[in-house]
Amino acid sequence: MGTYMMFAQRIENLTGSLVREILQVAQNPEIISFAGGLPAPEIMPLPDFSQAPTEIYQYGLSEGEPALRQIIAQQLKGIGLACEPGQVLVTSGSQQGIDLVAKLFVEPGTPVLVEAPTYLAATQVFRLFGAEFIECALDPQGISPEQLEQLIAEKRPAFAYLIPTFQNPTGFCYSEARRRDIAAILDEHGIPLVEDEPYRELNFTDIKHRPIAAQMKQAPWIYLGSFSKTTCPGLRIGYLACSPQLMPYFSRLKQATDLHSNRIAQWWLADFISNGAYLPHLQRLREYYAERCEAMEAALQRYFGTMASWHRPEGGLFFWLRLQQAIDTRMLLPEAIQMKVAFMPGEAFYANPVAKCGAMRLNFSRSTPEEIERGIKILARLVEQASETLAELAD
Ligand SMILES: Cc1ncc(COP(=O)(O)O)c(C=O)c1O
Incomplete structure (x- = not known):
């Protein structure tokens, strides 16, 4: 007799993440991977926990280490977001912030407004809790205010x-x-904003924009940050800052989720930032990634020419390549992997299913400029072949 298990209804909405599956394949060192969003390991700071005070090994506060909360509130003030340490909750990565947001706001049928395309693992969480996605088209300047207004009038999203x-x-x-x-x-x-900013500090130019949350006067806001992209993702330290009235809910949700985040990692981070090592590290990181971004821009120009269009990013870890032909880029992936190059098909990033979006996400932080050159050349050849096949079929 088989085991009969009464899972919660929401488990029907539990989807896998294509990114994590491709990442498994892309771990093979022979593969040039543009698929993930991983920081370059050779430039990560190496945490040293040997000086950690012994009391840090004990259970701690759910909201996080006071020293780190203070530092985060200070950083947020520095970018224009008026925020006291009491409004900051240290989380186990910003992914946990997304999970807590879902627990607070989402139940079956809750309308949630997202960008099209958006971060795949956020839609994975919102979907698990039953969200109905309202997608707002995105261009290089942001989502369209007119469309936002229209979608709010029609669907009244929870956030x-x-x-x-x-x-x-x-x-x-x-x-x-x-x-x-x-x-x-x-x-x-009065629509709450959830502003997720793990890439804010990876700017290659002196571009500086205040968070949207900093410009809100009435509606509640939640601002998510992370140290994954700027230090080590394995530490799993991020944070959630929010309007004061939301904090009691997030504190209790955090307690109920995992009591508190890793105290030793928090201790190390607070020390790394306050001893003056963080800012020079950030500067090195920006230069390092800017060089790789530049290498990818040059390779795209060389090999993709008129086959695709893209917007050169001023920071972060990704290019979004739009092919001339709206092909389903998922179909290119097996062959690309055979040719030892991995990328993320654009279709994966739409909350509601799309066929043939003709876009690819290309990460440049993990590969050397030489690998970028080789990998982009291979991808371009693949796209060219696929376009020729499509043209023949159309004849
Ligand atoms: C937009 C966005 N939010 C959140 C995360 C999660 O980051 P972490 O949990 O490592 O802080 C990521 C990771 O790639 C991301 O791209």
């Missing part, structure tokens, strides 16, 4: 989940005007 700075998967950075207009619209209609 808007946006990644305004060096977006995943597109690398786009919202303009000042769009930020201002979006803040005003959300304020006017």
